[in-house]
Amino acid sequence: MNHLTSETFDDNARAALDDVQLRGALRNATSLFGKRRLAAAAGLQNWEELRNRARSIKDDVLLHLDQYLEQFVANAESRGAKFHWARDASEANAIICKLIQDRGGRKIVKSKSMTTEETHLNVALEAAGMQVVETDLGEYIIQLAEETPSHIIVPAIHKTKRQISELFTSELGIPPTDDVDKLTATARATLRDRFAEADVGISGVNFGIAETGTILIVENEGNIRLTTSLPRTHIAVMGIEKVLPRFADVDVFLKLLPRSGTGQRLTTYQSFITGVKQNAADEGPDELHVVILDNGRSRMLAHPITRQSLACIRCGACLNACPVYQQIGGHAYGSVYPGPIGAVITPQLVGLKKTAQLPYASSLCGACREVCPVKIDIPQLLLHLRSEITEASVNKRRSEQFAFKLWARVMTSNWLYRMSGEVGRLFQRFVVHNGKIGKLEKAGILAPPLAAWTSGRDLRPIEKKTFRERWHSELKRHD
Amino acid sequence: MKITNAREEILHSIRTNLAASVVFDVNYTTDHAAQNEQPVPALKPNPESLVELFAESLEAVDGHCVVVEGHAETVEAIKKIIAGLRSTKLNPRRVAVSDSLEIKDLIESISSAVEEVEMTPIAADLFSFDVGISSVQAGIAETGTLVLEADRERNRLVSLVPPVHIAILDASKIFNTLGETLAALYRDGKVSQAITFISGPSRTADIELTLAIGVHGPQELFVIIRR
Numbered sequence: 001m002n003h004l005t006s007e008t009f010d011d012n013a014r015a016a017l018d019d020v021q022l023r024g025a026l027r028n029a030t031s032l033f034g035k036r037r038l039a040a041a042a043g044l045q046n047w048e049e050l051r052n053r054a055r056s057i058k059d060d061v062l063l064h065l066d067q068y069l070e071q072f073v074a075n076a077e078s079r080g081a082k083f084h085w086a087r088d089a090s091e092a093n094a095i096i097c098k099l100i101q102d103r104g105g106r107k108i109v110k111s112k113s114m115t116t117e118e119t120h121l122n123v124a125l126e127a128a129g130m131q132v133v134e135t136d137l138g139e140y141i142i143q144l145a146e147e148t149p150s151h152i153i154v155p156a157i158h159k160t161k162r163q164i165s166e167l168f169t170s171e172l173g174i175p176p177t178d179d180v181d182k183l184t185a186t187a188r189a190t191l192r193d194r195f196a197e198a199d200v201g202i203s204g205v206n207f208g209i210a211e212t213g214t215i216l217i218v219e220n221e222g223n224i225r226l227t228t229s230l231p232r233t234h235i236a237v238m239g240i241e242k243v244l245p246r247f248a249d250v251d252v253f254l255k256l257l258p259r260s261g262t263g264q265r266l267t268t269y270q271s272f273i274t275g276v277k278q279n280a281a282d283e284g285p286d287e288l289h290v291v292i293l294d295n296g297r298s299r300m301l302a303h304p305i306t307r308q309s310l311a312c313i314r315c316g317a318c319l320n321a322c323p324v325y326q327q328i329g330g331h332a333y334g335s336v337y338p339g340p341i342g343a344v345i346t347p348q349l350v351g352l353k354k355t356a357q358l359p360y361a362s363s364l365c366g367a368c369r370e371v372c373p374v375k376i377d378i379p380q381l382l383l384h385l386r387s388e389i390t391e392a393s394v395n396k397r398r399s400e401q402f403a404f405k406l407w408a409r410v411m412t413s414n415w416l417y418r419m420s421g422e423v424g425r426l427f428q429r430f431v432v433h434n435g436k437i438g439k440l441e442k443a444g445i446l447a448p449p450l451a452a453w454t455s456g457r458d459l460r461p462i463e464k465k466t467f468r469e470r471w472h473s474e475l476k477r478h479d
Numbered sequence: 480m481k482i483t484n485a486r487e488e489i490l491h492s493i494r495t496n497l498a499a500s501v502v503f504d505v506n507y508t509t510d511h512a513a514q515n516e517q518p519v520p521a522l523k524p525n526p527e528s529l530v531e532l533f534a535e536s537l538e539a540v541d542g543h544c545v546v547v548e549g550h551a552e553t554v555e556a557i558k559k560i561i562a563g564l565r566s567t568k569l570n571p572r573r574v575a576v577s578d579s580l581e582i583k584d585l586i587e588s589i590s591s592a593v594e595e596v597e598m599t600p601i602a603a604d605l606f607s608f609d610v611g612i613s614s615v616q617a618g619i620a621e622t623g624t625l626v627l628e629a630d631r632e633r634n635r636l637v638s639l640v641p642p643v644h645i646a647i648l649d650a651s652k653i654f655n656t657l658g659e660t661l662a663a664l665y666r667d668g669k670v671s672q673a674i675t676f677i678s679g680p681s682r683t684a685d686i687e688l689t690l691a692i693g694v695h696g697p698q699e700l701f702v703i704i705r706r
Contacts, residue, residue: 028688046519065493085485086485087489135695137686137694156686161689183686188693188694196603220682220683222696223694225635225675226696240489265622265678266622267678268680269675270675272670272674272676273672273673283629292489298493301500304504305507
């Protein structure tokens, strides 16, 4: 198992760029989902109004998060749900392990949950001697291959069907096949046995509705329904930010989430679970335990710019729209949350020290902001984090401050500006070859930033005449 | 004050951080709580026929639809569906049904068509059943969605575990929009313990984005709309 880290983002990204198969798969996935999202959004005339409303609801929730959380918990408890609060990942994992051990459980089925990816729950469960199986097809493939998800919605997007066939041949003993239906049927048959024998089902939560104490989970495959219906105990893990005030708010978010994620009008299944069954003979688990996780989220409430990170509904639209993600995929980010939203959430969750390259993994083109169903201004967040990084590094700050002061002085003075052009024109003949400024290897010794600028692109030389000079001479000619 | 309780500590952290944000909030934030109470106006006019719209939406997500009138036609429709599956590898022998009155009425008439009909088998047995038949509590026309409420009927597992699900939907219970449906599900400040929305058969595109039907849930979904 070779897992990348955020600390080496630049190197990870370079390596990913050399992976031809990965880039082909990413191109297919991101362009397909991008097109589907556009078509789905166009199908609703009030798309913009829905986005505004969704953001407005999320803003209201986050500004009164303590109240909505308490209301949600009280209402769910009155229907028989049990709650557990976890300050960080290890506390969440310990709570879950203990819940399972206390019930004598050992076999666990799990449906896709980014939050439990974040806490690395599977590692903790396995260390406690339990058997845990991921049941979402993509997550199952990745678990068999001992890898990590590369996309929020399509976790195994980086693998070809041939690779998956080889994996199933060696792990499950099927004959090699390139028939996707056969591969899917194999996973179905294998996982049915796991569902039948499971003691505990663990799921994530898309929305927790304060007014009714309901958790809502959305999916296409049916594995979430099986996970939350068959085992006697259901454990649901949710971040503190997942609350919605009213049951009616579901309307807005169920219109936005599937359309933004996969371009569907609605995903195949929505499970609304409110507490536990009242009669033993009824269907569904005997117990529902909800683990509420902070893990650095409450810190993000301290400023309106960082707070908007908590509005994210994990649709994956910004990944598909991002020109950086489109080229390098999810693994290079070295974190559970990839893409633009990952580049802003990861540094806030685990600290800037280990993730200082992530806020720079963007050209600030703003495509992520355009597609975000809850209008998170990701470029604004990236700039906010970049300034925090700069503030924190004193040395870099001094030379950078000097450079920008000089630049400001030159740009605001008429004669200095003109002078700089004249000087540049005079000296550029040393670096211009074939009408362009190419790699400045020699300049690297004198002024490293200049060499960095041209290491990957050519620079056009300064024109022989300035715009002003041409303006005056052309005017004269016409007079 | 030392707080050791995780719940209190998290709530305390939320309050402290929100308080620290107040000085910045004036430049960024407006409180929309009151405005959020208003429903987002629906732009869709009421269609001429909710049944037609439902059928159209359901077929768009690979479900099958048939419209019938009365008991006899319902039985015929079920028998026809089962006969149609005979020649496929889904060849149905064992049928699991839910416990609604409407379904109980049908058991006798269907039992001649298959080897075994059982009402709400326990979960462990359900895996060997070929078809699940249930009624559903409502439908959503704009998305072709079935709505199942656990408080009304034990239909959560028969609609999920067998590879074929046949659902019977009362035409008068079809709502136009998702918003109208949610409003109807919210009664006296409460909702049913488990509500399931189903739009078409189970699907995935996790392998090379190739659509595969029937990964964990049913691979065939038939809806009989009863006028």
